[in-house]
Amino acid sequence: MIRIRFHGRGGHGVKTASRILGTAAFLAGFETQDSPVYGAERRGAAVTAFARISETPIRERGMIAQPDLIVLADDTLLNDPAAGVLVGQETASAIFLNAADPAPLVAQYHIAPPARAFDVTARTRELLGRPSALSAGVASAAAKLCGCITEANLEAAVREEFSHLAVSPDAVTKNVEIALSVFAALEPAVLSDVPRAATAEMARVPYVDPVLGASTVYNSGNAEQRHTGAWRVERPVIDAGLCTRCGLCFVECPDGAMSLDATGLPLVDYDHCKGCMICSHVCPVDAITHQPETAAW
Ligand code: SF4
Ligand code: SF4
Missing domain, CATH: 3.40.920.10 (Pyruvate-ferredoxin oxidoreductase, PFOR, domain III)
Incomplete structure (x- = not known):
């Protein structure tokens, strides 16, 4: 096999x-x-x-x-x-x-x-x-x-x-x-029949009491601790020169991963931006480009 x-x-x-x-x-x-x-x-x-x-x-x-x-x-x-x-x-x-x-x-x-x-x-x-x-x-x-x-x-x-x-x-x-x-x-691999252990496991997850194990779910305001930026395939990058400060991307970001600076320029929180690129799609002046990620954030 x-x-x-x-x-x-x-x-x-x-x-x-x-x-x-x-x-x-x-x-x-x-x-x-x-x-x-x-x-x-x-x-x-x-x-x-x-x-x-x-x-x-x-x-x-x-x-x-x-x-x-x-x-x-x-x-x-x-x-x-x-x-x-x-x-x-x-x-x-x-x-x-x-x-x-x-x-x-x-x-x-x-x-x-x-x-x-x-x-x-x-x-x-x-x-x-x-x-x-x-x-x-x-x-x-x-x-x-x-x-x-x-x-x-x-x-x-x-x-x-x-x-x-x-x-x-x-x-x-x-x-x-x-x-x-x-x-x-590509060339085919040279497949070898290495002996296998009878009970190998992909991961061993210890049993944890449901309340203890789900404590982070019960805690309110914990989204900040979840760095969903590691999920990103592409990174939104804003061209401050093109941006008209309309604020549309800030409003439409589903993760609240954007803020505005004192001039109204949107800033991306890359720890939490998951790369959905909705901000780029809604930008009326194409000021947000897609940059491929080369490493987990
Ligand atoms: S890519 Fe998605 S999550 Fe990231 S800033 Fe844009 S809208 Fe928000
Ligand atoms: S939608 Fe585009 S123009 Fe509007 S604030 Fe965001 S980046 Fe700037």
Whole structure:
């Protein structure tokens, strides 16, 4: 069995990536299984998805603690121990990094499995004009590393899965193009059958009395302590020269992450701005640009 674990943030499309991979493997004649797990269902929050591919019926269930392949859509998650990106890396035959050059990440985070990389974000931005919705490229990386899925299987799976989403025919064509370019650029991983512990766990969460465990929920005025800025994929940056001080972005920000200075210029609280970009959409003079985040805030 090949066990694949995807990591990304809400908006990256790792749930869809696991579905595309599962469908591609099914079309290739394998038994497959795919499932996601996420906590806060919001853009930018950490998301993990799992896929299993086997020639025989799959009786294993649940999270994958000992993967053969780790596929990472956003390297800022390596800064977040709770995301568990490198959990079980001892059994992994390869890790895919969404990056142009994997070497700095491998050195900084002591990544053990052989690293394969492709800048899926850049390719997606090139074709779709945005740095999120990476599902086709990330699924393609996993499909190629598995070594048992053909280009035709992958293309059919991308078309099948996108047919269930509200996307235009042009977007489907571009996602196929992204998938095929990633597929062509990578080599299959050399999968090794490392012995696995019988009861590996992704995370062990101790039982806490509900009242004690939920104390931060009961406390009033606790939003300030939740640094949702770490969820951001893009950062709003205000051009003070273009801004007319109309205040619309300040009013429309759903997180109260903006304030106004003495001149009426909006200031963004990057600890709490979650990057929804509503402020940018409502700005009548396009004074707020989208800057890609390169590290967790
Ligand atoms: S992107 Fe803009 S609207 Fe959204 S949370 Fe940040 S400041 Fe507020
Ligand atoms: S909506 Fe645009 S012009 Fe109005 S205050 Fe915000 S940045 Fe300035």
